[in-house]
Amino acid sequence: MDDIASIRSRYLEQVAQADSPDALESVRLAALGKKGEISLKMRELGKMTPEERQQAGPALNALKTEIDAALRARKAALEDAALDERLKGEWLDVTLPARPRRMGTIHPVSQVMDELTAIFADMGFSVAEGPQVESDWYNFDALNIPPEHPARQEHDTFFMHRREGDNTPPHVLRTHTSPVQIRAMQDQGAPLRVIAPGRVYRMDMDQTHTPMFHQVEGLAIDRDISMANLKWTLEEFCRAFFEVDHVELRFRASHFPFTEPSAEVDIRCSWQGGQLKIGEGDDWMEILGSGMVHPKVLQAGGIDPNEWQGFAFGVGIDRIAMLKYGIPDLRTFFEGDLRWLRHYGFSALSVPTLAGGLSG
Known part of the structure; x- marks a missing residue:
């Protein structure tokens, strides 16, 4: 369980420090990818005794859920920040009148x-x-x-x-x-x-x-x-x-x-x-x-x-x-x-x- 706490602390810190979508994706793969550290830990459950599995299983599932939620939240924050930055350069005054358009007529x-x-x-x-x-x-x-x-x-x-x-x-x-x-x-x-x-x-x-x-x-x-x-x-x-x-x-x-x-x-x-x-x-x-x-x-x-x-x-x-x-x-x-x-x-x-x- 001490090992799980260490993994949790390390990946939450890496998620918080990711400053781009690519960096965040690297953290996700390292933790939750097919060969990620947490995924490998999940595979080890089959080798444990029923008593060990009963204790480690819920802890690993909780860790996986928490890391996934942190990744999603960080991704949304990065996207919002990118949008704000883009809007600063693509600013448009929506209160300006639209371009005139000719109206059709009834024959x-x-x-x-x-x-x-x-x-x-x-x-x-x-x-x-x-x-x-x-x-x-x-x-x-x-x-x-x-x-x-x-x-x-x-x-x-x-x-x-x-x-x-x-x-x-x-x-x-x-x-x-x-x-x-x-x-x-x-x-x-x-x-x-x-x-x-x-x-x-x-x-x-x-x-x-x-x-x-x-x-x-x-x-x-x-x-x-x-x-x-x-x-x-x-x-x-x-x-x-x-x-x-x-x-x-x-x-x-x-x-x-x-x-x-x-x-x-x-x-x-x-x-x-x-x-x-x-x-x-x-x-x-x-x-x-x-x-x-x-x-x-x-x-x-x-x-x-x-x-x-x-x-x-x-x-x-x-x-x-x-x-x-x-x-x-x-x-x-x-x-x-x-x-x-x-x-x-x-x-x-x-x-x-x-x-x-x-x-x-």
């Missing part, structure tokens, strides 16, 4: 989609979504679009590639969000009030057309819906979206395969000094198409046209964004110019609400 299309959703949600419409790659049936046949219609030609529609020998009608990149209305009717039945915002694709490209653009279409089905309900809905939408107290709409007879009767809708406006003003003046501007849902379209959606009727409308999201926010060229929506995005973009905190103002 006008995303902002307008949120505005539309807020407006129509207030009127009881929910949002419906569907795939952008559609079958020929959902995109054309279910919407009463005949085989000879120009929209079903390659100069107007993007058709998907078919494998050799496959004679089934090819899938298409949807040319409108009207297929979502068919899917909503099939899934939810009647009565129904939904809007379907999303990307659509047509083969066109100039200052006012792009191959990919955005639409929102609305559908309302009930037992006693009429054109009067359609007119009120569109007037309320235009008044809320353009944030004016009064709007005047003009319905012109038109033809769409999926509605009967059909109407193009114009809004009264004026152009003064190149600035558009909605709800006043002597000019009219076309903004959307609408009509009463064709009975064949209701049937395709699984709804009995003898019991139910409804209205539908479609608006170009990019177009009305241009009108509201004074954006002159449709192509700039998709060019990813950061200067354009910083100018026309919206703060992430500008969440559209009818109470707080759509534009934030």
